[in-house]
Amino acid sequence: MTGTWANMTASELGREIGKGRQAFVVCPLVDESEKVDLPSAEEMYVKLGSEIFPDLRIALIHGKMLPREKDSVMVAFRNHEHDILVATAVIEVGIDVPNATTMMIEGAERFWPCTTAPVSWPGWPWHSPELLYPDQR
Numbered sequence: 001m002t003g004t005w006a007n008m009t010a011s012e013l014g015r016e017i018g019k020g021r022q023a024f025v026v027c028p029l030v031d032e033s034e035k036v037d038l039p040s041a042e043e044m045y046v047k048l049g050s051e052i053f054p055d056l057r058i059a060l061i062h063g064k065m066l067p068r069e070k071d072s073v074m075v076a077f078r079n080h081e082h083d084i085l086v087a088t089a090v091i092e093v094g095i096d097v098p099n100a101t102t103m104m105i106e107g108a109e110r111f112w113p114c115t116t117a118p119v120s121w122p123g124w125p126w127h128s129p130e131l132l133y134p135d136q137r
């Protein structure tokens with residue numbers, strides 16, 4: 001997240017969280033890649049927690065975690081112990097966090113549902129979420 005778009009995105013996330021809501025930040029990669037110029041979930045987790053939202057409770061979940069670790073993070077997020085969940089596509093199915101009203105997707109073109117029919121994404125439990133696609137200006 002850099003530049004004017006990043007400021008607007010951070011502002012939108014902050015606004016929703018200020019209302020007591022939660023947000024997802026979805027990244028296509030777990031780790032940094034030399035082949036793809038997109039932020040990884042781990043990079044985004046560090047940046048959000050240290051630079052952008054140091055006062056918020058931010059969690060990380062991705063496919064390289066053990067199942068019990070992923071379950072623990074999801075239960076904590078659902079129980080509103082975290083404000084923002086930085087994730088990879090591991091969250092795509094079976095998640096139910098009605099308080100999470102915003103989803104920011106980095107590298108949205110890499111996620112099929114986001115470019116064709118985001119609201120029909122399997123596992124989408126919200127009635128009217130806001131979608132933020134930072135890389136599709």
